[in-house]
Amino acid sequence: MNLLERLVVVPVNHLIGDSPWAGERLRQHAGAHVRIQAGGLRISLQIDAAGFLQAGGDASIFPDVCIELPGDFPARAMVDRSSLMSAARLSGAADIAETLAFVFRNLRWDMEGDLASLVGDIPARRLMRSGAALFSAARDGGQRMAENMLEFVTEESGLLASPAEIKAFLGEVDVLRDDLARLDKRLSRLTD
Incomplete structure (x- = not known):
């Protein structure tokens, strides 16, 4: 398994392991080959009997499902997963593609749970609250800055x-x- 495959398979399998419903849905398609393409990158995967994804599938085998992601997929994955899923193109076996789309659309990371296993429940909760407050403050600050820039450009400078x-x-x-x-x-x- 190369580094790129590990960067995809390990986190996705972690999420599948935390969501028994996802493994159950994927288990129905055990043995199916999936290819993920994004620009020049290609990853060949296979669904195993436990419902997890295994990397290093045979690239010469025609995949049951091909998922083509847009070029800006890393940014979309972090910012707006719903737009990533709507921009992705799925082709191949309809039942497998539908299952994969449903699983990827509904997987959620329990960040607080993973953090709690490292530092404990109370510190994890406090860190998550602090992170949420920091994120909210950054978002609000960015919005105020954009509003101020718009006011400057329209009212004071006369550019617009x-x-x-x-x-x-x-x-x-x-x-x-x-x-x-x-x-x-x-x-x-x-x-x-």
Whole structure:
């Protein structure tokens, strides 16, 4: 098993081990070959009798299911897994592809449980709360910074028009269009 395969198989099998329902679903497709492709990377896997993924499947064997991930899959996996699953293309046996999609979409990492096995329940809980607070503060700070930048660009620097200015301009365009239509009607009456 090469490093890339270990980086995929070990964490996924850990999640499957923590979710007995996932192993049960995958066990129904024991022996199936799966190929994951992302750009130039290819990983060949096989579902074993226990419902886990085994790396190093024979690359020359035509896979039962092929999963093609978008090029930005590492970022999507960390930030927005649902968009990763919707951008992934599955081909091959429909029942196996559907099972894999369901399992990958619903696997959840019990980070606090894994952390508790290393440092204990109470410190793990406190670390998770601190991490959540830090993440929330960073997200809120980023949102405030974006709002401040937008205000600077529209209000103070004049680089962009503000929403109020755009609305006023569109109103003036509507008035001009109506005035032009009335003028056109008057001109047509004069020439008739």
